[in-house]
Amino acid sequence: MSSVPQSKEALIQAIETIFPKLMADYRSIPAHLARERGVEGNIKGTQISVCDTVAYLIGWGKLVLKWHRLTAQGQPVDFPETGYQWNQLGLLATHFHQQYNDWPYGALLTELEHTVHEILALIAGLSNQDLYETPWYQQWTLGRMIQFNTSSPMKNMRTKVRRFKKANGL
Template sequence: MSSIPQSKDELLLAINGIFTKLMADYRVISAGISRDNGVEGNIKGTQISVCDTVAYLIGWGKLVLKWQRLKSQGLPVDFPETGYKWNQLGLLADHFHQEYRDWQYEDLLNELESTVADVVDLISSLSNAELYEKPWYNQWTLGRMIQFNTSSPMKNIRTKVRRFKKMKGC
């Protein structure tokens, strides 16, 4: 299998595989340090908290679900999100951090689990052809757009979270 999923089954394996590992990492981090800055941010030279990483993943997962819901209803979609352009992803990340800044760590983890379950359900409800055999946004298939915004950032964030865990002795 290539590192980039090419089918529905590979996409489900990629998401479920990295998500299980990432959640195991999150679960050993205590709520007491979950808001400490120390995780490398998306913008070079910035530091964010573990909670911010969870908020980021929730935000992107919910966007994927929103995009598909709107498109399936024949409605226009503002990519990546209303008020943001693709060259403003740092601002969008900050928006996600702010949106969830008052949430408790455990509630964030539960919301992430729920959001990922919804994404997995979406993928499961679609055929391989719907996911990978036709462009969905510009040249990208829906499967690739889901992967760009779920399993790929999960892998990236897991590396950063593991560094944070090591630094904190978790």
């Protein structure tokens, strides 16, 4: 399988392949360690918690859903998010961490699962043409924008979370 999905089926497969593995890793981390810093952050030289990695994935997933909802309603979209430019993704990541800072670990995992299921339902309801044969944002297709913000960061976070687990003897 190509590392970059080129079709609706490949996009679904990419998410459905990485997500259960990531969730298994998250579930193997005890809640008392989930807020400890020790995961490489999105801003060079920073350390974040496992909970922050979950918040990051929820944040981007919800943005994808928001972008699609606004576009479908004919509303303008502030990419990547209102108040943030593409060159401020580290700040946006920090915003996501803060947004979910008070959530218990289990609730974060449930929210991530819900968000991913919403994204998979969105993909299922779209045609391959909607996803990969029509420019959606600048030169990017909707399928590529979804992949940039789901399966790709899931793989990246899984690598970081597995390093954290190893460092903590899990």
